[in-house]
Amino acid sequence: MTLTETKMSNKIGFFVRNQSIVVPIVAIFVAFFLGGILIFLQGVNPLVAYRAIFSEAWFDSDGLLRTFQKTTPLVLAGLAVTVGLRIGLFNIGAQGQLISAALASALAGIYITNLPPILHVLVALFCGVIVGALWAAIAGVLKAYRGVHEVISTIMLNSIAIGILDYLVSNPFKEPDQALQRTKKIAETAILPNIGFIPFGFILALIICLLVSVMLNRTTAGFRFNTVGKNKFAATYAGINMKLMIVTGMLLSGGLAGLGGAIETLGITYRFEPAFNAGLGFDGITIALLARANPLATIPAAILVGTLRAGGASLQFETGIEPEIVDVLLAITLLLVSAPILAKFLFKGKAQKSANVTSGWGN
Amino acid sequence: MLDFISENRKPIITLALVTVVAYVFYFLDEIKTTSVLVFGWGYAVPLVLAAMVGIIGERTGVVNIGIEGQMLMSAFASFFGSVITGNIYLGMVIGISAGLVMGAFLAVAAVKWEMDQIIAGVVINIVAAGLTSFFYAPGKTLPQLMPVVSIPILSDIPLIGPVFFRNGLFALATLFIVLAVNYAIFKTRWGLRSRSVGEYPSAADAAGINVLRIRMVNVTLAGALAGCAGAFLALEAAGTFARGLTAGRGFLALAIMIFGAWNPMGALAAALFFGLSTAIASQLQADEVINIPQQFVNLLPFVMTLVVLAIAVGRVRPPAAAGQPYTKEG
Numbered sequence: 001m002t003l004t005e006t007k008m009s010n011k012i013g014f015f016v017r018n019q020s021i022v023v024p025i026v027a028i029f030v031a032f033f034l035g036g037i038l039i040f041l042q043g044v045n046p047l048v049a050y051r052a053i054f055s056e057a058w059f060d061s062d063g064l065l066r067t068f069q070k071t072t073p074l075v076l077a078g079l080a081v082t083v084g085l086r087i088g089l090f091n092i093g094a095q096g097q098l099i100s101a102a103l104a105s106a107l108a109g110i111y112i113t114n115l116p117p118i119l120h121v122l123v124a125l126f127c128g129v130i131v132g133a134l135w136a137a138i139a140g141v142l143k144a145y146r147g148v149h150e151v152i153s154t155i156m157l158n159s160i161a162i163g164i165l166d167y168l169v170s171n172p173f174k175e176p177d178q179a180l181q182r183t184k185k186i187a188e189t190a191i192l193p194n195i196g197f198i199p200f201g202f203i204l205a206l207i208i209c210l211l212v213s214v215m216l217n218r219t220t221a222g223f224r225f226n227t228v229g230k231n232k233f234a235a236t237y238a239g240i241n242m243k244l245m246i247v248t249g250m251l252l253s254g255g256l257a258g259l260g261g262a263i264e265t266l267g268i269t270y271r272f273e274p275a276f277n278a279g280l281g282f283d284g285i286t287i288a289l290l291a292r293a294n295p296l297a298t299i300p301a302a303i304l305v306g307t308l309r310a311g312g313a314s315l316q317f318e319t320g321i322e323p324e325i326v327d328v329l330l331a332i333t334l335l336l337v338s339a340p341i342l343a344k345f346l347f348k349g350k351a352q353k354s355a356n357v358t359s360g361w362g363n
Numbered sequence: 364m365l366d367f368i369s370e371n372r373k374p375i376i377t378l379a380l381v382t383v384v385a386y387v388f389y390f391l392d393e394i395k396t397t398s399v400l401v402f403g404w405g406y407a408v409p410l411v412l413a414a415m416v417g418i419i420g421e422r423t424g425v426v427n428i429g430i431e432g433q434m435l436m437s438a439f440a441s442f443f444g445s446v447i448t449g450n451i452y453l454g455m456v457i458g459i460s461a462g463l464v465m466g467a468f469l470a471v472a473a474v475k476w477e478m479d480q481i482i483a484g485v486v487i488n489i490v491a492a493g494l495t496s497f498f499y500a501p502g503k504t505l506p507q508l509m510p511v512v513s514i515p516i517l518s519d520i521p522l523i524g525p526v527f528f529r530n531g532l533f534a535l536a537t538l539f540i541v542l543a544v545n546y547a548i549f550k551t552r553w554g555l556r557s558r559s560v561g562e563y564p565s566a567a568d569a570a571g572i573n574v575l576r577i578r579m580v581n582v583t584l585a586g587a588l589a590g591c592a593g594a595f596l597a598l599e600a601a602g603t604f605a606r607g608l609t610a611g612r613g614f615l616a617l618a619i620m621i622f623g624a625w626n627p628m629g630a631l632a633a634a635l636f637f638g639l640s641t642a643i644a645s646q647l648q649a650d651e652v653i654n655i656p657q658q659f660v661n662l663l664p665f666v667m668t669l670v671v672l673a674i675a676v677g678r679v680r681p682p683a684a685a686g687q688p689y690t691k692e693g
Contacts (some may be wrong), residue, residue, distance in 0.1 A: 038497075090481055142669065147676040151428055151481055155614045156665045163665075167658040282489060289482070324497040331493035338486050340476050 016350045020292045023343050027290075027336035028304065035329045044319045052318040053311030063310065065197040069268045071306030073098065073277070075205040076260030077284025078291060078298035079212055080253045084150075085293040086216055087249040088229045093139060093154025094257040095281025096161035099274070101132035101258030102265045103165050106272035107173065109186030109265065120189040125262045132258015133251045135161065140250025144243040150250070158281070165274060175271075182273035192267030201263035206299065208259065213295040225249070257281065283309070286334045305330060370549070374623075374632040381635065382523070389522045399642045400526040405600060407631075407638030408534050409434070409609075412592035413616030414623065414630040415544050416466075419585040421625060422548060423578050424561040424684040425473050428484025430589055431613025432491030433465035437593025439495040442505070442604035449506045451598060455532070458594030459587050465491070466586015470579045477688035488613075496606045509533075509599045533595035540588065545627040557581055561682035564689040574689050589613075611665070618668040624679040633671075637664055 015022050036046030057067045077094045084091035091097075105128035112123060139157060142148040170181045192200045216222040228235040228245050236242055261277060269276045283305050290304075291297035308330065312323035336342045368375055388396040413430045420427040427433075441458025445451045465487065472483040509531040518528040527538060548554040556577055559567040564574045596612075597604050619637060623629030641664055647653045648660050 090485070092485055138669075142673055146673040148669070148672040151485070152614055152617055152672065153669060155611060156618075156668050159611050159665045160662050160669075163658045163662040167656050170658075171656070282492075285485065285489065289486075322497060324493070324499075327493035328497045331490040334486055335490055338482055339472055339478055 016347055019343060019347055020294075023346065024290050024292070024301075024333075024337050026346065027333050027342055030336055030342070031329050031332035034332055035325060038328065039319075039321055039325065042321060044321055049315055049319050049321055049325075052315050053308060056314035057307045057311040061197050063314075065194060065199070067303075067307050067310040068197065068202045069199050070310045071302050072199055072202045072205050072267070073260035073264040073280050074283055074287060074302040074306050074309075075202075075209060075298055076256050076263070077280050078287030078302050079205075079209060079295060080257035080260070081284045081288035082291065082293045082295055082298055083212060083216075083225075083256060084249060084253040085288060086229045087225045087245060088232065089140075089143070089150050089246065089249050089253065091136065091139075091154055091250065091253045091257075092151055092285060093136065093157050093281070094253070094260075094284040095277075095279070096154065096158035097132040097135045097254040097257035098261035098264075098281050098284075099165055099277050100135050100161045100261070101128035102261035102269075102277055103168065103173075103183070103272045104128050104131035104258075105262035106183050106186055106265045109190030109270075110184050112190075113187060115189060117189040120187065121192055121266060124186070124190045124266055125259065128262025128265070129255045129258045132261060133255035136250040136254020136257070137247060140247040143250070144246040162274070165272075169272060169274065180273065183271050185271050186266065190266055191270060192263065194267070199263075199267050201267035204263060205260075208256070209295055209299055212256070216295060257284070260284075283330070286330050289334060289338050292337075371545075371626070371628040374626070374628040377632045378635070381639065385522060395646065397522060397525060399639070399646050400522065402645065403635065403638035403642035404526050405534070405638070406641050407634040408537050409592040409595050409600070409612050410616050410619050410634040410637060411537055411541060411631055412533075412588050412595065413613055414620045414634060415540065415627060416585040416589045416592070417617050417620040418548070418623075418625055418627060418630060419544065419557075419588070420469075420582050421620070421682050421685040422561045423557045423581040424564060424682060424687065424689065425469070425578055425582050426480045426484065426686040427469060427582070427585070428481050428617070429465070429469050429487030429491075429613075430484075430592075430616055431609050431611065432484075432488035433462055433469070433586055433589035434593040434596065434613050435488075435491045435495055435607075435609045436465050437462040437590040438597035438608050439499070439593075439604055441590075441594035442597040443498075443500075443503070445505055445598065446503045451505060451507050451509060454505075454598060455594050458597070459590035462586045462588070462590020462593060463583060464586070465589065466583040469586070470582035473582065473688065474575055474578045477690070480686050480688075492607065495604075499604065499606055503604075505598065505602055508602065531595075531599035533591055533599050536591070537595075540591070541627050541631045548627065558682070560689075561684055564684050564687075568689075568691060574691070578689070592616075615664055615668055618672050621679060621681075622671050622675045624675075625682060637667060640664075640667060 032050065039046045039049045056063045058064060077098060080094045080097070081091055105124040108124040108127040112120065115123060135157060139150050139153040142153045143150050169183055173183050175182055175184045194200065216225060224240055224245065227238065228240060228242065232242060260280070264277060265272055287298055287301040287305055290301040308326045312326040315321050315325070316323050385396060385400060413434060416430050416433070417427050437458045440461035441454045444457030445454025448454065469483060469487060472478045473480045511529060511531060512535060514528040514535070518524040528535070548558065556567065556572050560572060560574050560577050568574050596608055601608065615637065619630050619633040622633040644660050644663050648655070648657070
């Protein structure tokens, strides 16, 4: 083997070893290429369309604030799904947990008065986290004690949350003299401020990301989580209480989603209105799978999704392309990162097998 | 016939009881009882069809969480297929074909690529929601209405006739499909092979059954039934398409499958239970017998799903190999 050949194979080896990073990046490019074809078919130059998204989202101080605002709850929604996946739970109910928390913290922000500013924010955040965690815990308890699969129970809890919240904001907690079904604005003392173009909540989300990463990789609790996620029989044999782990996992996952909803209410929307948070929980699934259930990788994944969501509106304004193109881009990306097509195409026999993380009906 | 009755004792007793109660109410109030039953059966049809998709998949060892997305794609394809071709029958064919394609996709992902089946299903749902909402064009109407067909003699039976035997094509076909799936699973060679693959694939393999092929075929064909369910929703029930038309029915169907113990007749009874409860709740609400907010009435099926699953899951047993990819050894 000549020197150049060795260098070449080293280079390829580098890509093969890091395919958990390479595959998502290639997937994004392929998705943008295919999405570009769709945009072209609608009579718009794809480059103009993509420039509209990114210039609005990144190169404009208002736009940058909006991008970070969109990204903040997405980081936490992605983290919620990630934590679940690490313990073998597929929490597709981040949506329901996030919106119930968003309302809870809005109510705390409106109806609790006479608190000093920082304390009020903390109390309101806490209310959101608790409500999100408890909403998820229903699914956890059903799974641990009755064997109900979390994918079905969390999707049902999503629909139930939407219905209950719809009732609450159209009746008892509706803003008076207002056609829209939404709550009043929260008190000034409960508002999470922006620091320039960075929302304070974004910094909070990054800190939580770091903490979760340390928790999963460096602590006994994280070790338990990973053991359960990798092999629950081994975990049971090692004396880990599975029922307790399932309920704890759902509590933690729901709490993270809840924090996302709370931050969104207190730092971005300042009130609860059902249309504000539509789809965030499902983007969380895309983000978690894009990040391969790695807590730190949810940050760039969430920034990407947040950028597309923030730029989608200006895309429609400038080119007339429906903002739902973003859903198509994300769907293609999700397909390519979760199915082993791309990895097999790129790395042939050296492709890593996609992991089996979820559980069947009976266990 | 006797076999069939003794094997399906529980569902048949349930159905008989429901029938008796229905007739008692029919003599009290003809119009209301008929309308409740029509509503209930209309609600149950897509759930039954979707539950068949789940049953066929899981009896062969493949969990299908993507029924929701398969139905949504088919509903979309059947509606816009009808609009573009100007012919509702072509739309039906296009819808069912879309179901087959979606079924084939799950089959390839779950069986060939050995992807995590639950993740594959959820991905199907997200992809279907994304594609259908991007390509959705508002303001289109069907070129013609789904024709209502009456089956001679049967449709003249009071109550049961107009409810079950005077309907659009998909609703009429549903009863037949349930019986056919039931027969196929329990009485044919294909059914025996499928079940053995779902219970103990390595034994089936040793007996010379091609595990991967039968899984591929079954999951793909089941997609056609998801296509029927989607086409029913768009062409027959709603008469239009809207974003998110399926509204969680694919997941309700999975609960019905479990409640019906992976048995087509059981799923039929379970879906009727869901449909009738919803219909009765709406009727009571309309009559102002009960006065709870409409939002809570709409939640009933979802709450029922959780309760039903909490009760049923521990008592019924899923096919042993459901959810596990099969890799041939050696």
